[in-house]
Amino acid sequence: MRPETAEPESLKPETAPPVVETHCHLDLEAYAGDRREVIRRARQAGVVGFVNVGFNLESSVRSVALAREHPDFWAAVGIHPHDAREASPEALARLRDLSAEARVVAIGEIGLDYYRDLSPRPEQREAFRRQLRLARELRKPVIIHDRDAHDEVLKILEEEAAGLTVVLHCFSGDAAMAARCLEMGYFIALGGAVTFGNGQRAREVAAMMPLDRLLLETDSPYLSPDPCRGQRNEPARVALVARKVAEVKGMDVARVARDTTRTAARALGLSGLAARRSG
Numbered sequence: 586m587r588p589e590t591a592e593p594e595s596l597k598p599e600t601a602p603p604v605v606e607t608h609c610h611l612d613l614e615a616y617a618g619d620r621r622e623v624i625r626r627a628r629q630a631g632v633v634g635f636v637n638v639g640f641n642l643e644s645s646v647r648s649v650a651l652a653r654e655h656p657d658f659w660a661a662v663g664i665h666p667h668d669a670r671e672a673s674p675e676a677l678a679r680l681r682d683l684s685a686e687a688r689v690v691a692i693g694e695i696g697l698d699y700y701r702d703l704s705p706r707p708e709q710r711e712a713f714r715r716q717l718r719l720a721r722e723l724r725k726p727v728i729i730h731d732r733d734a735h736d737e738v739l740k741i742l743e744e745e746a747a748g749l750t751v752v753l754h755c756f757s758g759d760a761a762m763a764a765r766c767l768e769m770g771y772f773i774a775l776g777g778a779v780t781f782g783n784g785q786r787a788r789e790v791a792a793m794m795p796l797d798r799l800l801l802e803t804d805s806p807y808l809s810p811d812p813c814r815g816q817r818n819e820p821a822r823v824a825l826v827a828r829k830v831a832e833v834k835g836m837d838v839a840r841v842a843r844d845t846t847r848t849a850a851r852a853l854g855l856s857g858l859a860a861r862r863s864g
């Protein structure tokens with residue numbers, strides 16, 4: 586681990602257009618010592634909205650608590666494929682209760698992870714399907730985690746996600762898969778990978794994605810973008826993602842920030858976002 590260094594120029598407030606952090610885990614222990622400071626830095630860097638995403642019941646409860654505490658936070662509640670075992674009928678009933686909160690905007694993160702395979706694959710698939718059905722029942726968008734499971738994720742979405750707003754977070758497919766997702770009406774969220782030296786595939790996706798279907802995220806504390814790779818990530822660095830996406834598309838960063846902010850507000854129903862631009 587490198588020591589924390591000063592934030593790059595692009596994160597300074599005067600150069601930062603308003604942007605939404607659509608996927609972070611600020612409830613984690615990694616922020617126990619300086620959560621407020623991390624949130625403050627993000628706001629200074631232009632972050633006007635945060636979606637804190639649950640990955641099991643406990644973190645879903647903590648995400649809801651953050652959304653109650655901060656007017657610019659929203660929550661997603663769900664059980665990650667790593668914790669698929671947890672997705673009992675009782676746990677789903679608890680997610681249903683949590684979803685009744687106005688600031689719970691999505692079910693997530695849910696999906697399949699065939700890279701780390703921390704849960705048996707049949708259990709992952711069952712937990713994924715059950716939570717997609719819950720989202721349909723509740724008419725909530727879904728935030729999808731897909732690692733090395735592209736074909737199966739798309740197949741299950743085709744079978745279970747009719748009529749749902751679908752966001753594929755930390756998108757790791759290629760441009761052909763992104764095109765397929767566009768056809769299906771899905772949204773794609775890109776994060777730090779677009780800045781990595783070996784992130785060519787993510788940059789190709791960034792290049793072809795229309796801004797009205799593209800969201801930005803950091804997945805903090807994971808996947809810190811260059812030049813902060815390897816450090817604990819934080820939402821302020823979504824500005825670095827915006828900057829790289831703008832560069833790849835040959836667009837002004839202010840336009841990328843503005844349009845992806847609109848897209849996030851529309852996809853996830855972040856009501857009141859536009860009214861809270863500064864401060």
Ligand SMILES: [Zn+2]
Nearest residue numbers: 694730754755
């Ligand atoms: Zn994920």
Ligand SMILES: [Zn+2]
Nearest residue numbers: 608638694804
């Ligand atoms: Zn995540």
